[in-house]
Each structure stands twice: as C-alpha cells, then as structure tokens.
Amino acid sequence: MVQEKTSHLHIAMFPWFATGHITPFLQLSNKLAEKGHQISFLLPNKARIQLNYMNLHPNLITFHSLTVPPVEGLPPGAETASDVPIYLTTLLAAALDLMIGQVKELLVKLNPDVVFYDMAHWIPELASEIGFKTVHYNVVCAASIAIALVPSRKISKNRVISDEELMEPPTGYPSSTIVLRKHEAKSLSFISLEFGKGISFYERITNCLMKCDAISIRTCRELEGSLCDYISREYEKPVFLTGPVLPESGKQHLEDQWANWLNKFEPGTVVFCAFGSQVVLEKKQFQELVLGFELTGRPFLVALKPPSGATTIEEALPEGFEDRVRGRGIVHGGWIQQPAILSHPSVGCFVNHCGFGSMWESLMSNCQIVLIPHLGDQILNTRLLAEELKVAVEVERDENGWFSKENLSRAIRCVMVEDSKVGDLVKENHGKWSEFIARECFMSEFIEKFIQNLDTLVADKKESKMRNVL
Numbered sequence: 001m002v003q004e005k006t007s008h009l010h011i012a013m014f015p016w017f018a019t020g021h022i023t024p025f026l027q028l029s030n031k032l033a034e035k036g037h038q039i040s041f042l043l044p045n046k047a048r049i050q051l052n053y054m055n056l057h058p059n060l061i062t063f064h065s066l067t068v069p070p071v072e073g074l075p076p077g078a079e080t081a082s083d084v085p086i087y088l089t090t091l092l093a094a095a096l097d098l099m100i101g102q103v104k105e106l107l108v109k110l111n112p113d114v115v116f117y118d119m120a121h122w123i124p125e126l127a128s129e130i131g132f133k134t135v136h137y138n139v140v141c142a143a144s145i146a147i148a149l150v151p152s153r154k155i156s157k158n159r160v161i162s163d164e165e166l167m168e169p170p171t172g173y174p175s176s177t178i179v180l181r182k183h184e185a186k187s188l189s190f191i192s193l194e195f196g197k198g199i200s201f202y203e204r205i206t207n208c209l210m211k212c213d214a215i216s217i218r219t220c221r222e223l224e225g226s227l228c229d230y231i232s233r234e235y236e237k238p239v240f241l242t243g244p245v246l247p248e249s250g251k252q253h254l255e256d257q258w259a260n261w262l263n264k265f266e267p268g269t270v271v272f273c274a275f276g277s278q279v280v281l282e283k284k285q286f287q288e289l290v291l292g293f294e295l296t297g298r299p300f301l302v303a304l305k306p307p308s309g310a311t312t313i314e315e316a317l318p319e320g321f322e323d324r325v326r327g328r329g330i331v332h333g334g335w336i337q338q339p340a341i342l343s344h345p346s347v348g349c350f351v352n353h354c355g356f357g358s359m360w361e362s363l364m365s366n367c368q369i370v371l372i373p374h375l376g377d378q379i380l381n382t383r384l385l386a387e388e389l390k391v392a393v394e395v396e397r398d399e400n401g402w403f404s405k406e407n408l409s410r411a412i413r414c415v416m417v418e419d420s421k422v423g424d425l426v427k428e429n430h431g432k433w434s435e436f437i438a439r440e441c442f443m444s445e446f447i448e449k450f451i452q453n454l455d456t457l458v459a460d461k462k463e464s465k466m467r468n469v470l
C-alpha cells in the first residue's frame with residue numbers, strides 16, 4: 001500500500017482549565033507527537049507541574065505556562081476547575097476570557113499552523129489576525145453536543161431553558177434511543193446559565209463551533225456516526241474524529257492487597273464498582289447503594305468518594321453493614337487501580353457511572369456492565385451502551401432520580417446469573433465490541449486519518465507561507 005506523505009505540523013493546544021479536558025488534549029498530543037508533529041501546549045502553571053509526567057514526548061511537546069488573572073469571587077490561586085466548587089467555574093471562565101491578550105502574544109510568537117481549543121470562543125478572532133487554522137476539539141461524546149449544543153436548539157440570549165424543552169431533542173436529531181428522561185433533563189439545564197461574564201454556556205460553545213474551521217470529536221463512527229453527521233450538517237463544517245484516544249493500556253501491576261483479596265474468589269464472581277473522579281453521592285443514596293451490593297449475596301469491591309457530609313467512608317456505612325459483609329465485601333474510600341482491577345480474572349461485573357474513560361475501559365474488559373449515570377454526558381453514554389449497542393444494563397431510577405437497593409441488586413443479578421436472556425445478550429454483543437476495539441489498528445487508523453484531515457486543512461496556510469518566502 002502506498003502511504004500518503006504527510007508534512008510535519010505545528011499544533012497549539014489550548015484546552016479548558018479542567019483535568020477532564022487537559023488530559024484528553026494531552027493524550028491526543030502524545031499521539032500526534034508520536035507521528036513527529038510539534039505541539040505547543042498552553043495551560044496554567046500548576047496544571048503544567050501536575051501533568052508533566054504525562055508528556056511522553058518532551059522533545060516535541062512543549063508546555064507554555066499561562067497566568068490566570070484575578071477575578072472577583074474567584075479564590076486566589078485557583079487555576080483549574082478542580083480548585084473551585086462547580087458553581088464558581090463560571091468565574092474561571094471569566095478569567096479565561098480575560099486572557100485573550102496573553103494568549104495572542106504567545107500565539108504570535110509561536111506561529112502554529114493550527115490551534116485546538118474548546119472553551120475560548122475568541123480563538124477564531126485571533127486566527128484571522130495571526131493566520132492559523134482552528135479546530136474545536138470536543139472531549140465528550142458526540143451525543144452531548146448533538147442533543148444540547150446545536151443551532152436548532154435556538155436558545156437566545158438570556159432565555160432560561162425549561163426541563164420540558166430539554167427533554168425534547170432538537171429538530172432533526174437522529175436518535176430516538178439516546179435521549180433524556182424526565183428526571184434527567186435538569187442535568188443539562190446549566191447550558192442556558194452564564195458561563196463567564198455576559199455569556200451562557202450554550203452561546204460559548206455554539207460560538208466556538210460556528211466559528212472554527214473544523215470540528216473534532218473524541219469518538220468513532222461505529223458508535224456515533226449519525227450523531228457526528230448531524231453535528232456536521234447543523235454547523236456546515238467538517239467533523240474529524242480522533243477515536244477514543246486512550247493511553248496504551250500496558251499491564252498495570254495490581255497492588256498486592258487487592259490482588260490477594262480478589263484471588264480468594266472464583267473466576268468472574270466479584271462485582272466491582274467505581275464512579276470516577278467527580279461523583280459524590282448523597283449519604284442516603286450511598287447507603288442504599290452499598291445495601292444493594294449486600295443484597296446480591298455476591299462478593300463485591302466498591303471504590304467511592306465518601307458521600308456528602310462525611311469525611312470517611314466508614315462513618316457513612318449503614319449500621320451493622322461491615323459485620324454482615326465481612327470476608328466478601330469491601331467499600332474503599334480512595335482511588336483504586338481500576339484498569340488492573342477490571343482485568344483480574346475474579347472480577348465479573350463492573351458497576352459504573354459511564355464517564356467517558358470508564359465507558360471505554362468497560363467496553364475493553366470482559367466484565368458484564370451495569371450502569372448508574374449521574375451527570376449529562378454519562379446519561380447519554382449510558383443510553384448508547386444500554387439502548388443502542390445493548391452491551392450493558394442500566395439501573396432503573398424513579399421519577400425523582402432515586403435508585404433502590406432492589407433495583408441495583410436486580411440489575412446485577414440479571415447479568416450475572418447463568419442462562420439469563422438479558423445477561424447472554426449483553427455478553428454476546430459486548431464480546432463483539434471488545435474484539436473490534438482490541439484490534440491493533442483500531443486507534444492507529446483513526447490517528448492516521450485524522451492527521452491527513454489536518455494536513456488538508458492547513459495546506460492552504462502552508463502554501464501562502466511558501467508564496468511569501470518565495
């Protein structure tokens with residue numbers, strides 16, 4: 001096969017100041033640097049120090065520190081979303097917008113071919129002044145954009161969107177299964193609220209999407225092809241997919257305390273549960289959750305943050321719980337090596353919140369998948385896995401969003417017992433997907449195609465540069 005020749009690009013990355021955004025931008029940077037492209041990565045100083053270890057190509061990826069300016073109400077020293085409670089992130093967005101001069105100065109000096117961004121809606125303005133191409137890179141599923149952040153939503157300035165309106169997908173939305181249920185609509189109501197000074201979240205993102213040269217999404221056609229096409233039509237822009245861009249898994253060594261405990265059980269019998277880095281449950285819901293695991297009668301390992309109002313997991317556990325499950329159940333209040341746990345042979349079921357990372361890790365595992373989503377994109381990811389692909393089951397909630405121990409236990413049992421129709425169906429479908437994803441070329445093909453698209457996008461810029469030189 002004749003390989004198409006690609007030239008080396010200089011790409012500037014300018015992600016929103018949140019770990020969940022900086023990390024995937026950096027993972028993509030690593031993939032691009034692996035192919036010889038040069039990356040200038042703009043980020044606040046503290047995040048640079050924290051994430052330096054993730055830079056796998058320091059010869060090609062250069063971090064450039066930014067200074068987050070003071071904004072009234074923003075705690076001094078706050079630089080990323082992890083430094084502030086969620087209701088103050090609007091002030092961080094206001095600080096981001098004040099950085100236009102600083103970013104402009106840097107971009108003039110760096111002179112990149114293309115800038116990747118996600119929240120700084122003013123990047124296209126700089127592009128026309130300085131002369132670079134722009135790619136709006138979305139790090140959550142295509143469904144989150146398609147259902148909430150398209151022009152067809154028609155959310156004009158200062159209009160607050162109702163839950164009823166959010167439940168209705170926008171005109172032309174291509175899926176009848178990846179939708180929100182009544183109690184879930186409020187998880188997206190933030191889009192019409194202010195995010196930064198005098199601009200709503202909806203306005204910010206739709207501006208970004210309208211003014212960029214190309215849209216890019218961290219997904220694949222096999223999962224969300226029709227949703228990507230819908231976004232492309234809505235914005236009349238090309239949509240370049242990067243695939244999931246996950247780091248090479250490499251074999252993580254599981255800590256002895258977990259390996260020894262898991263080794264005590266038969267293959268495929270342990271239920272593992274984790275809800276990512278953000279979810280903090282209400283105490284009552286937390287207690288109901290752990291009682292649900294007790295009710296299954298199976299061994300279980302749960303790794304969660306303490307619920308709201310508690311400083312430790314132990315103080316929040318239901319009365320007598322620890323004695324009743326001793327020897328077969330652990331609720332751990334700290335971080336645990338999720339990918340390594342998932343590949344332990346004793347683990348047979350993964351109960352998770354369907355955050356983007358966990359969604360892919362569950363798809364790549366051999367475990368049965370049970371989902372309890374909490375936030376907007378997690379709900380849509382869940383619909384994708386449970387309703388479209390039919391590789392997982394979702395725990396039923398009532399109209400107030402509450403899930404009972406019985407519903408949790410029922411969902412786990414229905415995928416774990418032998419000869420369960422649902423269990424067999426999700427297992428078979430899941431098997432096909434994990435095989436598909438595990439192919440060696442799965443991620444590399446995406447990146448190669450993605451780079452070809454970028455090359456075409458910046459070709460005219462390069463030509464005019466050449467003309468100037470000649």
Ligand SMILES: O=c1ccn([C@@H]2O[C@H](COP(=O)(O)OP(=O)(O)O[C@H]3O[C@H](CO)[C@@H](O)[C@H](O)[C@H]3O)[C@@H](O)[C@H]2O)c(=O)[nH]1
Nearest residue numbers: 020274276277278303335336337338339355356357358378
């Ligand atoms: O005890 C734990 C818990 C999690 N993880 C890892 O942490 C990552 C968690 O990522 P993800 O599943 O995406 O969850 P969140 O951290 O909650 O993700 C945030 O960011 C995602 C986009 O990147 C969104 O999809 C989610 O809604 C948002 O909560 C995964 O790689 C897990 O393997 C561990 O290693 N140990």
